[in-house]
Amino acid sequence: MLTFAFRKLLTLVGTMIGIAALTFLITNVAPGDPARLVAGPNATEDMVATIRTEYGLDKSLPEQFIVYMGDLMRGDLGQSIVTTRPVMEEVLRYAPATLELVFVAMALGIVVGVPLGMLSAVYKDGPLDHVTRIFSISGVALPAFWFGIILQLMFAVDLGWLPVSGRLPLVTRPPETVTGLLLVDSLISGRFQTFWTSLQHIILPAVVLSFPCLASILRVNRAEMIEVLQSDYIVAARAHGIASFRIVALYALKNAMLPTLAMIGLRFGWMLGSTVLVETVFDWPGIGLYAVSSALSSDFKPVIGVTLMIGFFFIVANTLVDLAYAWIDPRLRSA
Amino acid sequence: MTTPITSPSTPPAAAITMIDQTELSRPLTFRERHASQIRQWRLYAHMFRKSFSSMLGLTLVVLFLLLAAFGPLLAPYPEAASGAIDMSNKLMPPTGANWFGTDEMGADIFSRVIMGARTSLWIGLIITGIGALVGVPLGIIAGYGGGWLRAIIMRITELFLAVPGLALALAIVAALGPGITNCVLALALVWWPGYVRLVEAKTLSVKEELFVESARSIGARTPWILWHHILPNCLSPIIVKMSMDMGMAILSAASLGFIGLGAQPPAPEWGAMISVARTYMPDWWWYSLFPGAAIFLTVLGFNLLGDGLRDILDPRSRDR
Numbered sequence: 151m152l153t154f155a156f157r158k159l160l161t162l163v164g165t166m167i168g169i170a171a172l173t174f175l176i177t178n179v180a181p182g183d184p185a186r187l188v189a190g191p192n193a194t195e196d197m198v199a200t201i202r203t204e205y206g207l208d209k210s211l212p213e214q215f216i217v218y219m220g221d222l223m224r225g226d227l228g229q230s231i232v233t234t235r236p237v238m239e240e241v242l243r244y245a246p247a248t249l250e251l252v253f254v255a256m257a258l259g260i261v262v263g264v265p266l267g268m269l270s271a272v273y274k275d276g277p278l279d280h281v282t283r284i285f286s287i288s289g290v291a292l293p294a295f296w297f298g299i300i301l302q303l304m305f306a307v308d309l310g311w312l313p314v315s316g317r318l319p320l321v322t323r324p325p326e327t328v329t330g331l332l333l334v335d336s337l338i339s340g341r342f343q344t345f346w347t348s349l350q351h352i353i354l355p356a357v358v359l360s361f362p363c364l365a366s367i368l369r370v371n372r373a374e375m376i377e378v379l380q381s382d383y384i385v386a387a388r389a390h391g392i393a394s395f396r397i398v399a400l401y402a403l404k405n406a407m408l409p410t411l412a413m414i415g416l417r418f419g420w421m422l423g424s425t426v427l428v429e430t431v432f433d434w435p436g437i438g439l440y441a442v443s444s445a446l447s448s449d450f451k452p453v454i455g456v457t458l459m460i461g462f463f464f465i466v467a468n469t470l471v472d473l474a475y476a477w478i479d480p481r482l483r484s485a
Numbered sequence: 486m487t488t489p490i491t492s493p494s495t496p497p498a499a500a501i502t503m504i505d506q507t508e509l510s511r512p513l514t515f516r517e518r519h520a521s522q523i524r525q526w527r528l529y530a531h532m533f534r535k536s537f538s539s540m541l542g543l544t545l546v547v548l549f550l551l552l553a554a555f556g557p558l559l560a561p562y563p564e565a566a567s568g569a570i571d572m573s574n575k576l577m578p579p580t581g582a583n584w585f586g587t588d589e590m591g592a593d594i595f596s597r598v599i600m601g602a603r604t605s606l607w608i609g610l611i612i613t614g615i616g617a618l619v620g621v622p623l624g625i626i627a628g629y630g631g632g633w634l635r636a637i638i639m640r641i642t643e644l645f646l647a648v649p650g651l652a653l654a655l656a657i658v659a660a661l662g663p664g665i666t667n668c669v670l671a672l673a674l675v676w677w678p679g680y681v682r683l684v685e686a687k688t689l690s691v692k693e694e695l696f697v698e699s700a701r702s703i704g705a706r707t708p709w710i711l712w713h714h715i716l717p718n719c720l721s722p723i724i725v726k727m728s729m730d731m732g733m734a735i736l737s738a739a740s741l742g743f744i745g746l747g748a749q750p751p752a753p754e755w756g757a758m759i760s761v762a763r764t765y766m767p768d769w770w771w772y773s774l775f776p777g778a779a780i781f782l783t784v785l786g787f788n789l790l791g792d793g794l795r796d797i798l799d800p801r802s803r804d805r
Contacts, residue, residue, distance in 0.1 A: 291784035296777030307767040423649030445659040
């Protein structure tokens with residue numbers, strides 16, 4: 151298991167370097183002058199020339215790449231033009247909001263998706279199965295940004311049950327930062343009112359973000375459950391007169407969870423990508439919104455910084471899934 | 486002897502005497518030569534027709550294609566798509582004259598949604614087309630060739646797959662500059678790795694088949710084997726994936742349009758329309774409702790169609 155974990159860690163580092171190279175390529179292969187891109191659309195020739203020397207853009211590409219990688223190693227992602235602050239600092243400031251949103255959405259997807267998948271497998275071709283089928287097919291096709299707007303219209307504007315957007319109302323003082331996750335921090339500092347408010351704020355964006363994920367978790371879990379429920383050991387367990395609930399919830403689910411776990415890892419990355427949309431709709435101050443607003447003001451460094459950060463989270467998540475996989479199923483450790 | 490004649494090429498011995506020699510030497514008609522394929526396709530069609538969701542998908546896709554083909558003829562106000570301004574009519578709710586209401590320029594939203602179908606069709610075709618044209622050959626080369634070539638291709642592929650597509654496309658569009666062309670280009674750049682992985686896996690299994698080995702043993706050249714044996718056997722999953730990807734590509738392009746990096750108004754693109762409509766929330770709800778419904782139904786259609794095609798063409802890979 152340790153060798154396996156070590157090998158996975160090496161792959162993680164390798165992929166990270168690869169992604170860094172990819173972002174470098176995007177910056178430099180794109181037509182147009184990277185110095186002009188950094189300088190922004192309103193820069194004069196002099197400013198562009200200054201930036202070119204300042205950023206070392208007059209050097210050869212391999213030299214630039216070494217400098218770029220060195221900066222990355224030291225955690226230097228460059229500077230934002232709009233705020234003139236280090237991108238790393240800003241990304242780290244916005245990242246907890248995104249992670250909080252993704253975690254809640256993921257939890258929602260698992261907590262709702264797995265039992266629903268299980269039930270539709272047990273009651274295959276029943277009414278519930280038909281409903282979840284429509285649900286899971288349309289879940290993937292639903293444009294997240296549009297679904298978010300519709301939910302805002304319904305639950306925030308029309309019914310007034312939930313806030314339209316943001317993480318906390320402007321008048322509410324955020325709790326002391328410990329983890330950066332408002333839900334956790336407010337509980338740590340014992341401010342239950344703030345916890346309740348931030349929970350209300352996160353519901354709609356989390357539902358929108360989790361919907362496609364929930365749909366695919368449900369689908370995979372259902373398909374696996376159907377297959378597992380037909381296997382010999384389940385039949386044997388039934389023949390022994392073990393309670394049906396115990397068979398389904400304990401024996402069958404455990405075996406159906408492996409492919410579901412793979413799907414969860416895959417969907418995690420997809421969710422990180424979709425935060426770009428969901429955060430825009432709900433004005434959620436995370437790295438997705440940061441990337442979009444930077445991209446719209448031609449502020450290029452933050453976009454690359456966020457891309458790297460999302461890639462990093464995704465690879466870490468995938469490595470964790472691989473490790474969990476190997477932990478559950480020792481046969482996979484040699485793969 | 487009552488043995489029925491099953492195939493014109495191998496009649497049972499007893500039946501030969503019954504058949505006129507001229508009848509045997511007659512060139513076979515198209516239906517006779519392709520009898521087995523025709524039967525196979527009729528079975529496919531039957532299975533497809535029996536499935537409600539497949540038929541729903543097909544209907545939605547055909548509807549979408551019709552709108553894309555005849556949009557300018559069907560739209561009541563085709564000039565709405567090219568930025569016509571009618572300020573006396575702006576932001577009107579749905580009425581008999583403007584079924585989906587009007588936008589902030591007074592343009593008919595119904596017409597703009599219809600005209601948007603053609604934009605979306607182009608976007609989907611180009612992205613999936615480039616994705617498949619780049620990804621399929623690379624996948625076949627990687628899977629059939631093996632060795633260092635495979636290692637290089639698969640490493641690069643995995644690298645692209647290691648960053649969520651939308652985030653990577655966003656970075657590329659940010660570098661290239663906003664606009665529909667750059668948006669399509671960026672999405673095509675992140676789309677091909679999916680095909681490489683699919684085709685590589687399929688090629689790996691097909692190349693071990695006996696018929697490939699036989700072809701090789703009688704001296705068939707590699708390109709010939711790839712074209713006549715490997716590619717046809719990879720075709721089913723590719724078709725299924727392309728159908729599903731049409732929807733997902735349209736959705737992704739609309740997402741970039743919504744962010745403001747894709748199609749720029751007044752181009753009639755659904756995502757960009759919702760992007761503008763969002764600023765007119767919540768009082769002018771119809772503005773964002775209808776373009777979004779168009780995206781949803783189109784993507785749903787392609788997904789259901791792909792799902793139905795998989796059921797008949799590639800049943801073993803279901804839910805994988």
